Amino acid sequence: MPGDEIISELRSLGLHLNEAKAYKALVTLGQSTARAVADHSGVPRSKVYDVLYSLEDRGLVRRVLGSDPTEFKSYPPKDAIPYLIEKLQQSGSVVMKALETIEQERNTESRELVYTVEGQDQIKMEMRGIIGEAQKEVFIATLNPAVLSAARPALAEAKRRNVNIQLFTAGANMEEWKEFTHYLEMTNVEGIGPTGLIEQMSTVIEDVAIVDAGWNPTQMGIVIADNSESIGMFGTHSAQMKPWALVVRVPLIAILQRQVITAVLSQVQRFIAAMEATS
Template identity: 35%
Template sequence: MEELLGNIQAMGLTQYEAKVYLSLVPLGLSNAYQISKISGVPRARVYDVLDGLVQHGLVMKQESEGGAHYSSLPVDVFLESMKSKWEETYSSLEKELKALEKQEREPEIYVSTVKGEDNILSFCRVLIRRARKRIVLSMWEPMYCNLMEDLKKRQEGCLLRGILFQVNDPLPGLELHRKTHYVEHVDHPWFIVSVDGQELFYGNSIEQGGNAFYTDDPAHIYLLEDYIWHDVLVNRLVGEEKREEMDQWIAPARKSFFGQIRES
């Protein structure tokens, strides 16, 4: 019931209005005393709340010799009314926000942080949808599985390039990174999505629960796109047949480079 109450309030009703409407749905025609008792709304407030709902057209009022009685708007009618209002609000909001976004402003380079799995995936999907020329990415299996259908839809209109880790069946244009000790034991899987050389989104893969970062900074975009190309290039040069041979020195050499062990 608490979840239902919250959902009703999300449609623009106050807590008391939501409680009164929800009590009226099963009650049917009732007086203010009954509604107050069932809904838990104080009797001193219930009349004002009911009058407000009547004004909104969500509750119907019948006057009789025995006093005023109230009934809820039928559920189907209520839902249709809420849907229409939501769609009108959405259309108006969409138009006004996009108009604001198009207003000319001084170019400003920035990096912004995005938190939360749902927000990160939604941000990726929006970027993928508005790509016009190319999508360049580097990504691990969990992120890729969540975004694969979105990438498929953009394949016909966009160049899709990049490298994937621990993925079984990459889309055309995406290369599978060879198996290495580093890939199999990496502590912090990442993702990088670059769109049209204009926008960049990167950070921890969603299962890491970390942050992601969006920027339109040309230096960020150039460096990370070039990093992806370098990864692709090395992957092509080494090849699977040289994996064991290369692993013997790549893993120690990487640790030595970052000062994790001494060079022999």
Template identity: 25%
Template sequence: MEHLFEQFEEIGYSKNEAKAYMALLKEPAINGYEISKKSGVPRSMVYSVIAKLVAKEAIIELRTDPPTYTPVPVKELIRNRKRQTEETLSYLEKELQVIEKPVEVNVIKHIEGRTKIINAMQKLMLASNEEIWLSAWEEELKELSHSAIEQGKKGIQLYSMLFTDQETDSFGKTFYHRRDTASIEESRMSKRLTIVIQDNQEVLIAGFVNGQIPQAIQTAEPMLVLLAKEYIRHDMMMKVVSDKVGNDMLNSLWRGDDLLTYIVRNVKN
């Protein structure tokens, strides 16, 4: 019988309530004293248990002297309990949704293969409504140029760090890594790190390596969007400094210094 009591407890009845109800199923229309005697519920508690069962619509009080009780048929009991549970759950759903604060989960999508990555970059660029930040290499520029030109025509601002010797008007406000500095970047990272940022909301970061299947991630995670944007900004500003002072002067700052050489070229002496 214990397993039945446990199931009753699962639907909101106490063990004593289950005992009293089951006693009435076996012998209906008996009074409180008899319910206590047949169910094993203590006499000191039986009328409290009976009152709870009446309130839960599990038993019915008969107008006799003394009062007697009969159980609601099992099917009706289960039907009533389902209705009460559904009403309670519906109420909770409605009221809790009012105070619920949505949890934003920014997934990181992994993309593999050149075609899929380029398509995702183009789609992200075309989805922009305000501005695009781009860091891209000569090998990918042709495939990205159409999206850049289309968005430029719409007045979308483009800020581009391009790794190429060929200047272009297709990518908005543009800064250039010429072949000499581009080779340092590619050697340090062992890949062509390529970044597209859409409206400060979403970023795609890809690594292209000759002879290997390229990999990329795409996410709306704010910290990764910020990190990628700051990387491009820093790269642009360093190119401005380099163009102002000259590569020789800039290179003299780190050559001969083991720590700075490691930072700039990823080479430990």
């Protein structure tokens, strides 16, 4: 991994820029003086002692007793990085509880019932949230396991809550889905690919403009929780178009969405049965 990426990842774990540079320098150099750390890392000499003392307070480096001038030594990454992650999780937990309290006390705004989000990170957050709120059942329909890749922790947690998780797909390569099979019950409609599936969708849904407008059916999916809320995800063929999702928190609409998907699957199964009967 390039040095700039290491610095960036260290910053994502809560270190300031100069702290990340200094810690990486100490790991690279081994036991070193503050001047050597400054020269190697680019941290200004006027600030390097403050930065190293800050890293010491964080438990990532230590001063070497008896050294003159003072030398510093980093704790091994195998110990330091898990410690950073643990501290970050603790801080996140405290902040989450505080914000949840504020949210519960806020009664002036109603919850949005239907809205869209754009971009992979926002879609992942919404999908994990919907799965995380499920109490009884999660219904999933998608052709692509990558659509669910970010939801594995939420699926595992839902499974521990005894939530019934059902996945419907078509023409699946079971090897690609094996990492999900212990979280959910999978129904795979064999004998039809994405193109055939879209053709059968058109017999159930007359307006399939989302397909004609450049949306990629292999990057689409829907997650419905407890027949009360859902997220429909739409990927694209174009790098210039961001994926987006429609979030619905209206039980009636979520039920209708599931009925449409069930109707499509039934149509597909009838189509396959008819093809087999004539072959």
